[in-house]
Amino acid sequence: MFNFDFQAATNVLFGKGQIEKLPSSLAPFGKNVLLTYGGGSIKRNGLYDDIISKLGSDFNVFELPGIEPNPRIETVIKGVELCREHKIDVILAVGGGSTIDCSKAISAGTFYDGNPWDFTSDASLVGETLPIVSILTIAATGSEMNGGSVITNLETKEKLSFGARSLAPKVSILDPSYTFSVPKYQTMAGSADILSHLFENYFDHTKDAMVQDSIAEGLMRTVHHYTPLALENPENYEARANLMWASSLALNGLTGSGKAQVWSCHAMEHELSAYYDITHGIGLAIITPRWMKHCLNETTAAKFAEYGHRVFDIDYMDDTMAMAEQAIESTYQAFKNWGVPMTLGEVGIDESLLSEMASQTIKHKSLDNAFVPIKEADVLAIFKASLVEMY
Amino acid sequence: MFNFDFQAATNVLFGKGQIEKLPSSLAPFGKNVLLTYGGGSIKRNGLYDDIISKLGSDFNVFELPGIEPNPRIETVIKGVELCREHKIDVILAVGGGSTIDCSKAISAGTFYDGNPWDFTSDASLVGETLPIVSILTIAATGSEMNGGSVITNLETKEKLSFGARSLAPKVSILDPSYTFSVPKYQTMAGSADILSHLFENYFDHTKDAMVQDSIAEGLMRTVHHYTPLALENPENYEARANLMWASSLALNGLTGSGKAQVWSCHAMEHELSAYYDITHGIGLAIITPRWMKHCLNETTAAKFAEYGHRVFDIDYMDDTMAMAEQAIESTYQAFKNWGVPMTLGEVGIDESLLSEMASQTIKHKSLDNAFVPIKEADVLAIFKASLVEMY
Numbered sequence: 001m002f003n004f005d006f007q008a009a010t011n012v013l014f015g016k017g018q019i020e021k022l023p024s025s026l027a028p029f030g031k032n033v034l035l036t037y038g039g040g041s042i043k044r045n046g047l048y049d050d051i052i053s054k055l056g057s058d059f060n061v062f063e064l065p066g067i068e069p070n071p072r073i074e075t076v077i078k079g080v081e082l083c084r085e086h087k088i089d090v091i092l093a094v095g096g097g098s099t100i101d102c103s104k105a106i107s108a109g110t111f112y113d114g115n116p117w118d119f120t121s122d123a124s125l126v127g128e129t130l131p132i133v134s135i136l137t138i139a140a141t142g143s144e145m146n147g148g149s150v151i152t153n154l155e156t157k158e159k160l161s162f163g164a165r166s167l168a169p170k171v172s173i174l175d176p177s178y179t180f181s182v183p184k185y186q187t188m189a190g191s192a193d194i195l196s197h198l199f200e201n202y203f204d205h206t207k208d209a210m211v212q213d214s215i216a217e218g219l220m221r222t223v224h225h226y227t228p229l230a231l232e233n234p235e236n237y238e239a240r241a242n243l244m245w246a247s248s249l250a251l252n253g254l255t256g257s258g259k260a261q262v263w264s265c266h267a268m269e270h271e272l273s274a275y276y277d278i279t280h281g282i283g284l285a286i287i288t289p290r291w292m293k294h295c296l297n298e299t300t301a302a303k304f305a306e307y308g309h310r311v312f313d314i315d316y317m318d319d320t321m322a323m324a325e326q327a328i329e330s331t332y333q334a335f336k337n338w339g340v341p342m343t344l345g346e347v348g349i350d351e352s353l354l355s356e357m358a359s360q361t362i363k364h365k366s367l368d369n370a371f372v373p374i375k376e377a378d379v380l381a382i383f384k385a386s387l388v389e390m391y
Numbered sequence: 392m393f394n395f396d397f398q399a400a401t402n403v404l405f406g407k408g409q410i411e412k413l414p415s416s417l418a419p420f421g422k423n424v425l426l427t428y429g430g431g432s433i434k435r436n437g438l439y440d441d442i443i444s445k446l447g448s449d450f451n452v453f454e455l456p457g458i459e460p461n462p463r464i465e466t467v468i469k470g471v472e473l474c475r476e477h478k479i480d481v482i483l484a485v486g487g488g489s490t491i492d493c494s495k496a497i498s499a500g501t502f503y504d505g506n507p508w509d510f511t512s513d514a515s516l517v518g519e520t521l522p523i524v525s526i527l528t529i530a531a532t533g534s535e536m537n538g539g540s541v542i543t544n545l546e547t548k549e550k551l552s553f554g555a556r557s558l559a560p561k562v563s564i565l566d567p568s569y570t571f572s573v574p575k576y577q578t579m580a581g582s583a584d585i586l587s588h589l590f591e592n593y594f595d596h597t598k599d600a601m602v603q604d605s606i607a608e609g610l611m612r613t614v615h616h617y618t619p620l621a622l623e624n625p626e627n628y629e630a631r632a633n634l635m636w637a638s639s640l641a642l643n644g645l646t647g648s649g650k651a652q653v654w655s656c657h658a659m660e661h662e663l664s665a666y667y668d669i670t671h672g673i674g675l676a677i678i679t680p681r682w683m684k685h686c687l688n689e690t691t692a693a694k695f696a697e698y699g700h701r702v703f704d705i706d707y708m709d710d711t712m713a714m715a716e717q718a719i720e721s722t723y724q725a726f727k728n729w730g731v732p733m734t735l736g737e738v739g740i741d742e743s744l745l746s747e748m749a750s751q752t753i754k755h756k757s758l759d760n761a762f763v764p765i766k767e768a769d770v771l772a773i774f775k776a777s778l779v780e781m782y
Contacts, residue, residue, distance in 0.1 A: 001632045003406025008399035014649065015394025208629035210616060211636045214609025222601045238599035241392045245602045245649070254645075258405065258636070 001209045004257035007165065010145045014174045014245065016237075019135070022054050025171040029131045030089025034082055036064045036103045038095045042137065045181045051094065051135070062086045064106075067095065070152040070159060070273050070280070071102035073117045079106035080116065083130060093134045093169070096190075097141025097150075097280075100134050104149035104167040107132055117153060120160035126167070134169040137178045139243040140190030140281060142197060142251025144172040152274060159274035160364065174248065176240035184231055188338040189281030191227040194247045195220060196284040200263040201256040203295065203303060203371040209258050216255040217310035219246045224311065224334055231338060262370040265291050268379055270364070271357035278347045285340045286347070289332040290385040295372040296324055303371075304328060332390050344386045354383040392600045395648035398556065401536045405565045405636065407628075410526070413445050416562040420522045421480025425473055427455045427494045428485045433528065436572045442485065442526070453477045455497075458486065461543040461550060461664050461671070462493035464508045470497030471507065474521060484525045484560070487581075488532025488541075491525050495540040495558040498523055508544060511551035517558070525560040528569045530634040531581030531672060533588060533642030535563040543665060550665035551755065565639065567631035575622055579729040580672030582618040585638045586611060587675040591654040592647040594686065594694060594762040600649050607646040608701035610637045615702065615725055622729060653761040656682050659770055661755070662748040669738045676731045677738070680723040681776040686763040687715055694762075695719060723781050735777045745774040 013021050026033060033055065042048040055061055064079045082088065083106060093103035109116030111128040118125050136144045143149070148163035182190070202216045222242050229239040249255075268291070269283040296304060301324040308314035308327025317323055336342050344350070358380040361367075367374035374382075404412050417424060424446065433439040446452055455470045473479065474497060484494035500507030502519040509516050527535045534540070539554035573581070593607045613633050620630040640646075659682070660674040687695060692715040699705035699718025708714055727733050735741075749771040752758075758765035765773075 001406075001629065001636075003409065004403075006399075006403040006405065007401065008397075010398065012395075012397040014397065015392075018394065208633065210613045211610065211633050211640065214613050215606050215640075218605025218609045219602065222605050225601060238392065241649075242599065242602050245392075249602065249606075249645075254640075258632075 001258040002206065002260070006253050006257045008145060008252050010168050011171045012145065012174055012248065013171065015241075016175055016177055018173050018175050019050060019054060022051065022133075022135070022173065023058060025133050025173070026055070026059065026090055026092065029170070031059050032087055032089045033059045033061045034064060034079065034086070034088045034091045034106070035061050036067055036079065036091060036093045036095070036099050036106070038065075038067045038069070038099050040065065041181065042094055047094065047135070047137070047178060051092070060086070062088065067099045067102045069098050070277055071098045073115070073151055073153050076102055076105040076109055076116050076151060079103070080109040083110040088130060091130055091132045093132055094137065096136065096138035097143040100132070100143040100169065101141070101149040101151065103132050103134075104143075104147070105151050106130070107167060108164065117151070119162040120151060123162040123164055126162070126164040129164070129166045132167070132169045134172045135178070136172060136174050136244065138182050138186060138190050139179055139240070139247040140193040142194070142247050144169055144174065145248040145252040148251070150270070154274075154277075157274045157360075158364070159270040172248070174244050176237055176244045179240045179244060180235045182234070184234075184339065185279070187230055187234070188227065188335075188340050189279045189285070190247065191223050191243060191281070191338070192285035192335060192340065193281035194223050194243070194250045196265055196281070196288060197250040198255060199288060200266060201259050201261060202307070203292075204260045204262065205371055206259040212255045212257065212259055217307070219250055219255070220311045222246050227338055260369060262367060264367050264370045264374050267365045267367060268361050268382065271361050272349060275353055275357055276347070276349050278349070282340060282347060285335040286342055286344060286386050287382060289328055289335070289390055290382045292328045292331065293385070293390070294378060294382050296328065297372070300372060329391060343389060344383070351384065351387060354380060358383060392649040393597065393651070397644050397648045399536060399643050401559050402562045403536065403565055403639065404562065406632075407566055407568055409564045409566050410441060410445065413442065413524075413526070413564065414449060416524050416564070417446070417450065417481055417483065420561070422450050423478055423480045424450045424452050425455060425470065425477070425479040425482045425497070426452050426485065427458060427470065427482060427490050427497070429456075429458045429460070429487070429490050431456065432572065433485055438485065438526070438528070438569060442483070451477070453479065458490045458493045459543075460489050461668055462489045462496075464506070464542055464544045466493055467496040467500055467507050467542060470494070471500040474501040479521060482521055482523045484523055485528065487527065487529035488534040491523070491534040491560065492532070492540040492542065494523050494525075495534075495538070496542050497521070498558060499555065508542070510553040511542060514553040514555055517553070517555040520555070520557045523558070523560040525563045526569070527563060527565050527635065529573050529577060529581050530570055530631070530638040531584040533585070533638050535560055535565065536639040536643040539642070541661070545668075548665045548751075549755070550661040563639070565635050567628055567635045570631045570635060571626045573625070575625075575730065576670070578621055578625070579618065579731050580670045580676070581638065582614050582634060582672070582729070583676035583726060583731065584672035585614050585634070585641045587656055587672070587679060588641040589646055590679060591657060592650050592652060593698070594683075595651045595653065596762055597650040603646045603649055608698070610641055610646070611702045613637050618729055651760060653758060655758050655761045655765050658756045658758060659752050659773065662752050663740060666744055666748055667738070667740050669740070673731060673738060676726040677733055677735060677777050678773060680719055680726070680781055681773045683719045683722065684776070684781070685769060685773050687719065688763070691763060720782060734780060735774070742775070742778060745771060749774060
């Protein structure tokens with residue numbers, strides 16, 4: 001286990017009706033609130049009206065609607081301008097990872113003279129920040145409980161991340177019933193994203209991080225248990241609650257602290273999303289089993305076998321490689337059974353730009369220290385394998 | 392899953408050499424430091440000298456040594472007087488749960504006009520508090536990452552707890568190498584304590600808290616894996632690291648938030664410690680398997696069976712009751728294999744006061760809402776069963 005610093009300072013208010021605490025959560029920071037949100041689903045499901053009525057006349061609410069699923073730097077800049085113009089005290093981010101990520105970039109950008117895009121190449125440029133309070137409406141990215149942010153620059157076809165501890169929301173309201181209206185496609189994409197966060201830290205070469213890995217195994221099992229239940233009955237509170245809490249814990253440092261944290265699938269998927277603007281979680285679900293298969297060798301088989309035992313209850317057998325193969329196939333079939341389109345073609349990606357995206361992947365991030373080192377040729381092989389069904 | 396609020400605000404600095412950050416961890420709070428510690432093991436192993444040299448002339452260090460394994464209210468009061476007399480800005484607690492718990496009571500007691508013992512009957516009396524920085528020297532209670540405190544009043548034979556979020560250490564330095572010198576007896580007692588914290592939340596009647604329960608299962612498996620390794624080779628860094636991090640995560644809210652949190656074994660053990668001043672973790676190890684057996688019935692068998700499968704890899708079989716029995720026996724044998732004395736007689740407790748302690752258990756805490764409701768007669772039966780070997 002490597003040395004690490006861990007802090008989960010976000011005050012999580014979890015459960016039905018926790019929105020009652022919204023005014024008292026915002027009040028310590030000031031009266032001028034920038035309400036950020038996405039495509040307007042919160043207007044359709046009544047959450048927007050509820051928020052406005054709860055804030056009443058005690059707060060001055062300004063709005064930044066229309067944050068994109070892969071939030072763009074132009075939107076960040078628009079938010080920065082609003083914060084400066086209205087002397088915003090606190091950002092209220094209502095939505096999923098996109099809205100919260102965008103709000104983090106706005107938070108830091110407000111006090112930064114240059115273009116907030118600069119943060120993606122040097123996070124130390126993050127100085128003072130505006131406090132963020134979030135209300136989560138989809139279980140997926142974990143952004144509600146960490147300081148990370150992913151922003152997209154469509155012009156340069158780049159989707160890059162940065163982070164600072166001060167950007168973690170001060171308070172996050174997690175009411176599972178807000179996710180009842182999340183459509184099937186987004187529900188499965190969210191679950192794939194949660195699993196991917198767990199995979200990225202779990203499958204690495206750090207020895208003796210059993211605390212982290214056994215927590216990851218438990219959360220993976222939880223996601224596999226409840227995702228089909230949430231897809232079958234979107235208003236299954238317990239399923240939504242477990243998925244929501246798993247999403248936060250999958251990426252708040254619990255499973256990554258003390259490990260190498262070289263993220264291969266996210267690096268590859270960010271290129272797919274930057275070039276094709278596809279749903280992040282779906283891209284991850286497609287890439288992941290191919291990446292697993294690509295990483296499988298005599299050295300790594302034991303880890304995949306252990307994963308299969310702990311997550312899919314695959315019985316131990318002498319043939320570790322066979323267990324590992326079974327674990328990878330179980331991963332693929334689980335996604336497929338949820339209904340995830342499991343080839344790139346199904347999400348509108350053909351082979352024309354695969355080479356360019358493979359090159360960009362390694363340009364943006366070295367994967368030499370990953371579970372199995374990944375070079376440009378490996379990325380291309382994984383992308384090409386993602387064009388056809390695996391089984 | 393019940394509603395909950397979760398926050399893990401303690402900044403955990405984990406790993407070898409993190410003590411380098413001690414001065415910068417204390418500095419934001421002020422210059423006047425009360426250094427609290429126990430029986431002096433930190434003087435024998437060099438940690439005391441290291442701390443004093445790191446603090447140099449930048450801090451004014453006052454000391455409260457000699458905190459007892461079951462810290463007494465008299466010691467708390469002595470600490471409060473020191474804090475007031477020397478205008479202490481921050482308490483530096485160096486030790487295990489006893490030292491940190493005592494420091495929490497001192498922290499709150501400094502700003503309270505009455506006897507700090509009052510907190511044990513009404514935690515809302517905790518007002519302003521002094522910040523605490525801790526350096527952990529044994530993996531056990533989890534006090535390094537929560538706001539709970541347990542204090543003993545030997546005069547009234549009472550060992551009672553209280554807590555407040557503000558009492559959680561601001562910074563905790565967790566260097567596993569500081570636990571190399573923990574003797575075998577204390578190492579196994581610490582591991583039993585960690586497991587008990589997990590059991591207390593895991594075995595309850597809350598439905599659909601799989602996130603919490605699967606994390607608990609993973610941590611239990613981790614403790615079982617590494618405790619024998621730490622006992623065999625006390626300087627096994629990886630074993631000590633996993634046990635240390637497991638101890639903090641077992642009681643920082645992760646496995647308890649959203650569950651009923653009625654703690655039966657701790658309620659019973661606190662009476663044993665209050666009357667006989669025995670080592671807390673050993674008392675828990677003795678009581679726990681008898682309590683499990685007492686709770687086993689047609690309704691609870693499935694939970695014990697699942698526990699056996701996840702923690703001891705007991706294969707699923709049609710006979711759930713047999714699986715459950717096997718899980719309980721595995722728990723008992725694990726403690727015994729570590730070397731824990733598994734009957735009350737071995738720790739100097741005979742049957743003379745069992746009735747009185749059973750009565751006090753229920754007087755101090757209702758266990759009606761526990762996994763299986765526990766009345767005075769149940770406590771007595773569990774105590775009596777603890778007089779003889781189980782298998």
